[in-house]
Amino acid sequence: MTLVNELRDRSSSACELCHSSENLSVYDVPPSSGQSTDQCVLLCAICVGQIDDPKTIDLHHWRCLNDSMWTQVPAVQVMAWRMLNQLSQEPWARDLLDTLYLEDEVLIWAQALTTSSTASDELDIKHTDSHGAQLMTGDTVTLIKDLNVKGAGFTAKRGTAVRGISLVADNEKHIEGRINGQQIVILTEFVKKSN
Secondary structure (H helix, E strand, O other), X not given: OOHHHHHHHHXXXXXXXXXOOOOEEEEEOOOOOOOOHHHEEEEEHHHHHHHHOHHHOOOOHHHHHHHHOOOOOHHHHHHHHHHXXXXXOOHHHHHHHHHOOOOHHHHHHHHHHHHHXXXXXXXXXXXXXXXXXXXXXXXXXXXXXXXXEOOOOEEEOOOOEEXXXXXXXXXXXXXEEEEOOEEEEEEHHHEEEOO
């Protein structure tokens, strides 16, 4: 059985992200060591076009990730995580990202490309925690002091874990994360990266 046939069989001949059945092709999920069904997904031309050229992204198209992110296929999970991270300025995408759980090795795979592209795009901006450890999108951090959350009416307690952070692109001292269901900006000097 060929790679295309195996992927068509796995996906029921539909795009593994948006479920379209038109113009399907094999997409190799980088970084990978060669084409195998474990490292590829079957995608439609619309998904491939928007993944390859982020300037053409149609936000409404990617609401499909609400369904496809729950797959058991690691390569599809990686693509869903990457797209949700790209769209993390949208509240609905942040909400989905907050609920998406990836096994450790799948998360490392998902972050591999994000880390290298972030490093090349933002050479001058490095987000570091209170101990100087570099922070990346998707990291988990722990608060090192109680923080009064202005406008939300609660205090985020020391030791609170904030999962799936996003980096504020134009300010190295700010990250965003969700605490008590609220998306807030947190100063990096008040967090410690979790291992």
